Amino acid sequence: MPLSAPAPRTLKHTRTVVCHGYQREDGLWDIEGHITDTKAYSFQNQWRGTVEPGDPVHDMRIRLTVDDRLTIVKSEAATDASPFQVCPDIAPAFVALEGLRIGPGWMRAVKERLGGRKGCTHLVELLGPVATVAFQTVFAGKRSRSVDPQKRPVMLNNCHAYDEDGETARRLWPDYFANRDKPQPTD
Structure with missing residues (x-):
């Protein structure tokens, strides 16, 4: 059943989150997430100048390589568009995820390592859907091999x-x- 008809309105902001799960030839799994935020209007940004409608305010990616137990063996993040010049500088900090296991307490552990000024709000938020896709990818892949x-x-x-x-x-x-x-x- 669809949502009810909305009141008259004007689009201002769009966030797109896309996640993909891949089985690698070496037996590991790559889980990738991509987040973009766009505005439906132009605005001035002190660092970038005019940001036009549809240009990404945020354009960020993360790749987690996990094993069959959902333990992260490699983590990589990148920021291609952001509202501040310093935003891409935090991407290397996401190696702090290596060794963590996706499961109960996942987001608490992520926030302990990358919360607040130790990380990036948008990349940390992206880790929620990435974890879900990791579970769905690895669980389905393992189930297809043996139950x-x-x-x-x-x-x-x-x-x-x-x-x-x-x-x-x-x-x-x-x-x-x-x-x-x-x-x-x-x-």
């Missing part, structure tokens, strides 16, 4: 659809379906 039916599915209880008491769990993972006393629909 251990003796292990509890890691997706259980990660969201509403994967509730161990719900219909999805009943259908996909009957051995781990928690609400066995619930009347079962006929398929």
Whole structure:
């Protein structure tokens, strides 16, 4: 179902986030994120001069190389457009992610290493969707290689659809379906 019809309005700002997950030939995974911010109007920037409508205010990228356990073995960031001349200078700091594992406590660990003046707000924000794409890429890639039916599915209880008491769990993972006393629909 789509959103309701909006009130009359004028576009002012667009943020685009695009993430890609790649399986590498060496068995590792590259997860790349790209964030751009544009304005629908021109404005003056002290460092860049006039920024025209559609020109990126922010144009930033990050690549995390991870192993099968989602441990970061290499991290690289780049800033191609920013509102301040010093913004690209922080990109090398993102090597601080190397050795971290994407999983519970991920964003807390990121902010400990790169929060505030130790990092870049926009690149740190980009790490949220990048982590999701890493999980979706590696999980699907590992599942296509092998599934251990003796292990509890890691997706259980990660969201509403994967509730161990719900219909999805009943259908996909009957051995781990928690609400066995619930009347079962006929398929």
